[in-house]
Amino acid sequence: MSAEKQYIDFFGEVHDTIAARSCAEMNEQRESAFEAFSAQGFPSPKVERYRYAKVEADFSPNYGIALTPLTEQLPPYCFRLTNAEPQVRILYNKVADATDSIVALNTMLCVDTLVVHVPKGIRVEHPIQISNILKGEQDTMVSRRILVVMDEMAEADIIITDRAASQSRFLTNQVIEVVMKDGSHLSLYEVEETHLLCTRYNSVFVQQGRNSSLHHTNLTLFNGHTRNRLDILLQGEGSEVTANGCVIADKMQRVDNNTLIDHQVPHCTSNELYKYVLDDSAVGAFAGKVLVREGAQKTSSKETNANLCATSSARMYTQPMLEIYADDVQCSHGSTVGQMDEAALFYMRQRGIDEKEARLLLKAAFITEVIETIPLESLRDRLHVLVDKRLRGELSKCEGCKLCK
Amino acid sequence: MLQINNLHASINGKEILKGISLTVKDGEIHAVMGLNGAGKSTLSNVIVGHPAYEVTEGSITFNGKDLLSLKPEERAHEGIFLSFQQPVEIPGVSMVNFMRAALNAKRKYQGLEPIPAGDFLKLMREKRAIVELDSKLTSRSVNEGFSGGEKKRNEIFQMAMLEPKLTILDETDSGLDVDALRIVAEGFNKLRRPDSSAIVITHYQRLLDYLKPDVVHVLIDGRIVKTGGPELATEIESRGFDWIKEEIGL
Numbered sequence: 179m180s181a182e183k184q185y186i187d188f189f190g191e192v193h194d195t196i197a198a199r200s201c202a203e204m205n206e207q208r209e210s211a212f213e214a215f216s217a218q219g220f221p222s223p224k225v226e227r228y229r230y231a232k233v234e235a236d237f238s239p240n241y242g243i244a245l246t247p248l249t250e251q252l253p254p255y256c257f258r259l260t261n262a263e264p265q266v267r268i269l270y271n272k273v274a275d276a277t278d279s280i281v282a283l284n285t286m287l288c289v290d291t292l293v294v295h296v297p298k299g300i301r302v303e304h305p306i307q308i309s310n311i312l313k314g315e316q317d318t319m320v321s322r323r324i325l326v327v328m329d330e331m332a333e334a335d336i337i338i339t340d341r342a343a344s345q346s347r348f349l350t351n352q353v354i355e356v357v358m359k360d361g362s363h364l365s366l367y368e369v370e371e372t373h374l375l376c377t378r379y380n381s382v383f384v385q386q387g388r389n390s391s392l393h394h395t396n397l398t399l400f401n402g403h404t405r406n407r408l409d410i411l412l413q414g415e416g417s418e419v420t421a422n423g424c425v426i427a428d429k430m431q432r433v434d435n436n437t438l439i440d441h442q443v444p445h446c447t448s449n450e451l452y453k454y455v456l457d458d459s460a461v462g463a464f465a466g467k468v469l470v471r472e473g474a475q476k477t478s479s480k481e482t483n484a485n486l487c488a489t490s491s492a493r494m495y496t497q498p499m500l501e502i503y504a505d506d507v508q509c510s511h512g513s514t515v516g517q518m519d520e521a522a523l524f525y526m527r528q529r530g531i532d533e534k535e536a537r538l539l540l541k542a543a544f545i546t547e548v549i550e551t552i553p554l555e556s557l558r559d560r561l562h563v564l565v566d567k568r569l570r571g572e573l574s575k576c577e578g579c580k581l582c583k
Numbered sequence: 584m585l586q587i588n589n590l591h592a593s594i595n596g597k598e599i600l601k602g603i604s605l606t607v608k609d610g611e612i613h614a615v616m617g618l619n620g621a622g623k624s625t626l627s628n629v630i631v632g633h634p635a636y637e638v639t640e641g642s643i644t645f646n647g648k649d650l651l652s653l654k655p656e657e658r659a660h661e662g663i664f665l666s667f668q669q670p671v672e673i674p675g676v677s678m679v680n681f682m683r684a685a686l687n688a689k690r691k692y693q694g695l696e697p698i699p700a701g702d703f704l705k706l707m708r709e710k711r712a713i714v715e716l717d718s719k720l721t722s723r724s725v726n727e728g729f730s731g732g733e734k735k736r737n738e739i740f741q742m743a744m745l746e747p748k749l750t751i752l753d754e755t756d757s758g759l760d761v762d763a764l765r766i767v768a769e770g771f772n773k774l775r776r777p778d779s780s781a782i783v784i785t786h787y788q789r790l791l792d793y794l795k796p797d798v799v800h801v802l803i804d805g806r807i808v809k810t811g812g813p814e815l816a817t818e819i820e821s822r823g824f825d826w827i828k829e830e831i832g833l
Contacts, residue, residue, distance in 0.1 A: 525671040525725075528631050529685040529741065530659035530692070539684065543675025543724075 181238040182219040186212075188243060189286055199247050199289045201260035207271045211285035218279040230434045230463030230495055231405045233280070236377045241319035241349050247290040255302060255334070259291035259325065266295050266327050273355040273383045275409065280379050284353045288321040296332035296362075305335035305554060310350070312340075312376065317347040324354045328362035328390070335365040335554055342372040349377045356384040358392060360414060365393040365553055371400045371564070371573055374429065381407040388414030395552055396423040397561065398433045399568045408437040412446040423452040424548040426541070426568050427460035434463040439481075441474040444504075448478075453548050454485040455541045456492035467499040468511060475506040483513040486544050488537065538569045584609050584780050585630075585749055590641035592629045599625040601805035602641070607749070609778045614791055614816055616784075617802035618824055623784045624668060626802070627751045630782075631665045632658050646748070659685075660692035662748030666738040666755050673725035678737075681725050682707065682744055689745065710743035714770040732763035739770045746774075750781045756790040768793030788820035801827055 189196075189212055197205050220237055221228040248258050259267060270291060274281050296302055310322065326336065342348055358364055370378060378401060384392060398404050410419050425433045439448045454462040464483045485494045496513040518540060526536035545565055552558045567573045585607040592600040599622045607613050617623050629636050630643060632655035643650040645661055653661065673681070686706075687697040698706070711721060714736045726734050735755055742750055752771070756764055768790060775781075783794055791799075791813070799815040800807045803824070808831050809815065819827075 519671075519673075521671045522673045522676075524633060524655065525667065525673070526681070526685075527655040528659055528665050528667075529681070529745065530656050530688040531681075531684045532656045532688060533654075535684060535688070539676050539680070540673070543673065546675040 180219065181234045182215070184240065185237070185283060185287070186216055192243075192245065196245060196287065196289055199245060201258075201290075203259060203267045203270045204285075204288065204291065207276075207285050211276070211282040214277060214282040215279050215286055218282075221279055227407065227436050227465070230436070230465065232403070232432075236379070236403055236405075237349065239317065239347065239349070241347070242316045243287065244318050244320045245287075245289050248292055252292075253306070255294055255296055255306060257293040257295060259293055262293040262295055266293060266325070269327060269355070269357050270325055271355070273357060273385045273411075274353055274381065275383065278381065280351060281353055281381055284321050284323060284351045284381075287351075288323045288353075291323040291325050294324070294326045294334070294336060296328050296334045298329040299331045300329075301332070302334040305337050305557070307337045307339065310338070310340045310352075312342040312348040312350070312372065313344050314346055315344065319349040319351070322350060322352040324352070326354070326356040326364070326366070328356070328358045328364050330359045331361040332359070333363040335367070337367045337369065337557065340368070340370040340372055340378065342376050345373065345375065347375045347377075348372070350379065352378070352380045354380070354382040356382070356392075358384065358386045358390040360387040360389060362387070362390045364391075367394075367552070367554075367557060368396045369561075369564075370398045370404060371568075372402065373400065374402045374431070376402040378402075378404045380405070383409045383411070384419075385411045385413055386417040386419065389416040390414060391418040393420045393553060394422070395548070396435065397548075398423075398425045398427070399564060400573055401427070401431055401433060403432045405434045406436065408435070410437075410439045410448070412439070412441050412448070413443060415443050415445045418447045419449070420551065421448065421450045422548050422551055424545050425452075425454040425456075425462055426545065426565065427454070427462060428457035430459055432461045435466070436463075437466040439466075439468045439479065441468070441470045441477045441479065444473065444475045444477070446474070446477055448480070450481040451548060451551070452483045453545055454483075454494060455488065455544055456485065456494055457488040457541075459489075459491045459493075461493045461495075463495040463497075464513070465495075465497040465499070466511075467501065468509065470500075470502040470504050470507055470509065472503040474504045477504060477507040477509065479507070479509040481511040484544075485513070485515045486518070486541065487515060488518055488541065538566075541569055542566055584611075584646060586642075586644040587630075588642045588644075590626075590629065590643065591639045592625060592636050593639055594625065594636050598639070599636075599805055600629065603802075603805070603807055605800065605807065607780050607782065610780060611798065612781045612783060612794055612796045614783045614785065614794075614796040614799045615802055616786065616799060616816065616819055618786075621802045622805040623802055624753055627665055627753045627782070627784060630658075630751060631655055631663060656688065657692070659745075660689050664742050664745055664747035664750045666735070666742060666750065666752045668753040668755075668757065670726050670729075670734040670738055672727045672729075674727050676725050678721045678723060678725055679707070682741065685741070686744060706744065710740055713743050713773055714739045715766055716740050731758040732760065735759055735763065735767055736770070739767050739774070743770070743774050748779055750779070752781060752783045752785075752790075754784055754786070756785055756787060764789060765793070788816050791816045803828065803831075
């Protein structure tokens, strides 16, 4: 039986239940998503953007599929799709790549959408934190959907954390759509601290209007298998994006970041920095394309991927890509894969720092550059602590969190 | 304090040290002089336990302990400090975190609690003043963007923080201008305790004018070929090494 079949069969069985629990905007997209998924199936490694993922293997196990809608009690600026304003509701599935079969699978099975809507000119003082906590005794697949709409001149910080509170196998298929209207500012942080039995597919699509600015940081601190797709569509002149990420992986963990920054109009700026620290037999992949379309003059773009392989059995695949169809642009891209700096290690040991601690300090130092770019100071401080704990192997439960106990 | 006996060491299978014997007593300063490639830096690297060097014969005893059986960090805890010829830049590791980790590692080895944060910062300030190291430098990453002179001053600052029993200065004078040399040397002298010892590796008399060694050794081709008092350094400064080679028939 092919991996797709269980999802196709399941959809046939529960189609009516899903429709009853969901809302009109989502149900309208369901059939075409089903057709797209059934026609294509899971992408093979021959599909360029899935070159480093093992999709079929990741989706093959037999999971119970969660079909739970969101609660009505949500904090300010957060809504269920059905309760959001009409001009927000129609944006559902308009930014995501509907032809992508992983996205289609989400559209097919997802019951509810969490909307974050910041109205025109509003600056949200405190960060909005969305905590996804996987919990349950059975192996479960979860389809999650988030739609962020930043109206003109709106400002917000959103932190999305992924955690797992029980030791079952979990498969998450998440789609995040972000619409940034003219002059809006958004800092969007994603932090994954799950466990070795968690598989996460995460597809983020952002559409940016004139003079909007986005700071996106994606941190994979602990996981099983993770595949992040990030598509930034710069559609308004003067828009800016910083798209950074860091990965700490060891044991048999696998992390694949696949990004596209699409400069569609002139005078936009993009900066991208991804850093990986890989230990044991971890496998990392980074494929990042910066596309400068015809007419997108005065584009400024910088893409860097730097990686540290702490053992000879850790593997890193890196593929920075730059495609330019305009003639007046400033673009650079590059990647490095290196090993532990033996001279620095010995220097530290001579000062009395034991080898294990010295290695840990060097790994944390490597990641620091990404964390230091985070504008939100409290998060920056917290992440320094989390990175340190992670490298010491102390990261399991989120301390102080009532939900995980 | 330190006894080196018939020490043979090699790197990548090539023998560099060919039977060195040397005894440093409490409170003594020994200078080791010699041309490039004589094995001076190898000697210092072997004493601190650099993993690239293999000791093939001989022994090193430090305050009664078999030094060669200790890891580099344990040798540091026992009180051996190397001022590196080329201090290493470590981007992303702040001087503060680096020093705190080093100091607390030593305290742990001695069975002490970690140093309280306030005491640590006070200690940093005090010791920084001794080598006139700018506070801007100690708030940066280890040696990152430091000038040659600042790196050497930073080595002495670290020595001040860790208070070693035996300090090895490996060509600490190289790349220093006259003023920087004075600051480093005077800083070193201020930090000396009556029972602390040093091995000073150098090509030149200049640093020794400040440090006033008790014993001077000449190292040629992996062997100590001549040992004398401070006057030997003066003689080498004026006559070079050739006369020594002739004397021993090389």
